[in-house]
Amino acid sequence: MSSCKISPSLLSADFSKLGQEVEALTKAGADYLHLDVMDGHFVPNITFGPGLIKAIRSYSPLPFDVHLMIAPVDAHLEAFCEAGANIVTVHPEATIHLQRTLAQIRKLGAKAGVALNPSTPTDFLPWIVEDLDLILVMSVNPGFGGQAFLPSQIKKIEAIKKLIGHLPIELQVDGGIQPETAKLVRAAGADVLVAGTAVFKSKDYAGNIAALR
Ligand code: DX5
Ligand code: ZN
Numbered sequence: 001m002s003s004c005k006i007s008p009s010l011l012s013a014d015f016s017k018l019g020q021e022v023e024a025l026t027k028a029g030a031d032y033l034h035l036d037v038m039d040g041h042f043v044p045n046i047t048f049g050p051g052l053i054k055a056i057r058s059y060s061p062l063p064f065d066v067h068l069m070i071a072p073v074d075a076h077l078e079a080f081c082e083a084g085a086n087i088v089t090v091h092p093e094a095t096i097h098l099q100r101t102l103a104q105i106r107k108l109g110a111k112a113g114v115a116l117n118p119s120t121p122t123d124f125l126p127w128i129v130e131d132l133d134l135i136l137v138m139s140v141n142p143g144f145g146g147q148a149f150l151p152s153q154i155k156k157i158e159a160i161k162k163l164i165g166h167l168p169i170e171l172q173v174d175g176g177i178q179p180e181t182a183k184l185v186r187a188a189g190a191d192v193l194v195a196g197t198a199v200f201k202s203k204d205y206a207g208n209i210a211a212l213r
Contacts, residue, residue: 006029
């Protein structure tokens with residue numbers, strides 16, 4: 001098995017010094033930086049918007065992996081791309097015309113991702129694979145860090161891996177990823193692991209990222 005990418009979630013970082021946290025994660029060997037945008041409507045928590053993403057953009061050359069948990073999402077795509085997002089992932093429940101939303105993200109110069117909540121079915125995926133660069137399987141209900149991994153999502157990861165086949169689409173998993181659950185999702189086919197709690201559990205970010213890999 002080739003090595004996987006790690007996308008640390010800034011949700012668990014020290015918000016009073018995000019620039020330094022971004023620099024530290026970059027030095028520690030992160031592949032992407034995962035930015036969880038929450039609106040208090042689509043999910044029961046509020047985090048930050050494009051202004052903050054723009055403010056930390058110059059602290060790292062790594063791809064900014066922006067996970068939008070906001071609805072409706074379309075009106076905000078441009079602001080996040082302008083702020084420096086390289087990957088923009090949306091939930092299908094946050095847009096009426098998902099294909100149009102994904103095409104718009106690419107038109108704005110970013111890679112397009114779709115995120116599936118634990119209860120979201122996969123049946124729509126075959127009809128939009130050509131518009132996708134990334135599929136994100138949520139292994140917790142989105143909204144908070146530190147929740148327990150849902151083993152029910154392993155079968156979903158396996159099914160999506162099969163659907164992806166040789167297409168150039170990354171399979172990302174987000175929620176409750178620790179060294180033990182990382183093994184399970186890797187075996188099921190995940191390429192990119194998002195982790196907040198596990199990366200920030202101690203100051204040894206490099207060691208924590210290596211433990212996940
Ligand atoms: C949850 C977010 C996750 C979260 C993961 O809604 O999408 O990215 O930060 O946190 P952990 O790794 O603590 O489950
Ligand atoms: Zn996330």
